[in-house]
Amino acid sequence: MQSLFVNMSSLGRNAMPLFVKPGPCCQKFHKCFTAGRVSYSQLNAAKHHLSRHKKLFPGLVSQVVRQTATAAETAAPQISRRAQKIVGGWLISCAGMCAGAVLLGGITRLTESGLSMVDWKLFKDMKPPRSQQEWEEEFEIYKQYPEYKYVAQEKGEMTLSEFKFIYYMEWGHRMWGRGVGLVFALPALYFLKKGWISKALKPRLAIFAGLIGFQGFLGWYMVKSGLEEKQNAYEIPRVSQYRLAAHLGSALLLYTLFLWNGLAHVxxxxxxxxxxxxxxxxxxxxxxxxxxxxxxxxxxxxxxxxxxxxxxxxxxxxxxxxxxxxxxxxxxxxxxxxxxxxxxxxxxxxxxxxxxxxxxxxxxxxxxxxxxxxxxxxxxxxxxxxxxxxxxxxxxxxxxxxxxxxxxxxxxxxxxxxxxxxxxxxxxxxx
Structure with missing residues (x-):
């Protein structure tokens, strides 16, 4: 912005005091103007005085008004290219975590492990059973639900070791989902504090956070549909395909948004x-x-x-x-x-x-x-x-x-x- 005033014609600078009513604000502005150094606050204050003299000096006034609109942006500190690349790398890492969640979710579905954990608790789920007694108690709870009854009827009794496998598959998928939230939230707070998040990216971070939380809700909402008793005893217990599609769709949407914004930064x-x-x-x-x-x-x-x-x-x-x-x-x-x-x-x-x-x-x-x-x-x-x-x-x-x-x-x-x-x-x- 300063270069604009340095390069402006000497006529504009010399004519300035002829058309501006004397006053402390305008005198200070004229002094800085002739030197080619005008701050945003001075420019904004002087604009109001200059606007009364549009007919006398329209060119100068319109130029001052235009520059006032962009002076704040010019004066604001710019995010360095290095910081942008770091933020971009973080967003791409979040996208990678989402891709991992999609892959784990697919394997969980293919191994028929998704219904092994029959409840959803944000913190208690983070610790799997450890002792033999805890495993047996968890297994007994699982036996009360349709999937076990179907498996026992079609393939014979499930062993505890077989239950542990499907339980760990679902547990790993849930923990990975929580990992997505942590990998997003902790750096986001740090980068916001450092001032590395652009004005355009800030509302998108709120969208990302909302989608991550919604994704967790959809995951449990989907699993819940497979725990309900079926009207037909011979029907294979499955999660609702509508809820599965919503769960996958939201994961792919979140992945795409992370990747787009990450690549745009890098x-x-x-x-x-x-x-x-x-x-x-x-x-x-x-x-x-x-x-x-x-x-x-x-x-x-x-x-x-x-x-x-x-x-x-x-x-x-x-x-x-x-x-x-x-x-x-x-x-x-x-x-x-x-x-x-x-x-x-x-x-x-x-x-x-x-x-x-x-x-x-x-x-x-x-x-x-x-x-x-x-x-x-x-x-x-x-x-x-x-x-x-x-x-x-x-x-x-x-x-x-x-x-x-x-x-x-x-x-x-x-x-x-x-x-x-x-x-x-x-x-x-x-x-």
Missing amino acids: LTPVQIPEFKQLARVRGMAHGLMAVVFVTALSGAFVAGLDAGLTYNSWPKMADRWVPDDLLAMSPKWKNMFENATTVQFNHRYLAQSTVVLISGFWLMVRKYPLPRRARLAVNCLAGMAFIQASLGILTLLMYVPTHLAATHQSGSVVLLSMATWLALELKRLPK
Whole structure:
């Protein structure tokens, strides 16, 4: 701001006292003005005096008024690049913790461990049973719920060591979730105290905190649905696929927000050369991110209904492109979320459509002058789309083994990461 006044014409400086009514504020302002050193408080105070002389000296007055609006921002201390990178690294670490929670949650679901802890206590849950007596008491509580009764009926009595395995799986998942909260909250308080959090990021931190708490609530709300007695004694005890999808969806949303803001702090923005289709390319990149998110979310319904075991062939479902029981339920809309055949059908064709859309986008943008980093993001997204599709097909053909299914779920997070990175690289930069 000072350079503005240093470079202003001598006419403006010399004419200043002719149009400003003498007074302590204006005299001090004129003295600093002629020297090229004006503070925000002086500028703001003098603006009110100058505004009465717009007709006499409009150019100078309008310039002073414009600079008053930005003087506070100019005078405010700037966050150093090093501090921004540290904050960005912390946000990316939070994203990594969310990705770990998604992976652990998937393994917990695949090993049928999610219903082993039948209550939710914020602090008491942090200490698992230690003595033999505590383990036996916890096991006896578990025996009162539908999952144990079903397992005992179908597979025989469960041993204490088998119970310990599924208990530790669920306990590890819950502790990891609490770890996400700690990894976010403690550094957030420190960085706020240090003044390293920008004005734009502060309300987002409140959103992150709210989503973390909501995610914990959704986790217990989901587990609770699987602890209820079923009307049909032969029905497999499962958590609600709707609640499972909400739990996974909120985790992926939190992950995406953490990753976006983390990368925005760490990566140096690159100006994209202007070309005619740039706005369309940006819109399509955000559209691909949404498509990947929806496809991953549809996988939650597949997991919730064990729909991956319904038709284990590809590209056809058994010997048909469209199976006969696709709309077997009534009303028809229930098939979308409660019919295992329809749920698998939807996930298959959403995944295949995602690969086609990403491939088409990759071919389209090859002729456009994208920066090197944005082009790398496009290539990574396209490559990962084919890897993820291959993992999905293998998981299906091999009847959903735990290691492949967990890898496939992790692949969806990686694919979403690539889509998020690409959308960020193509973000419009402020002029």
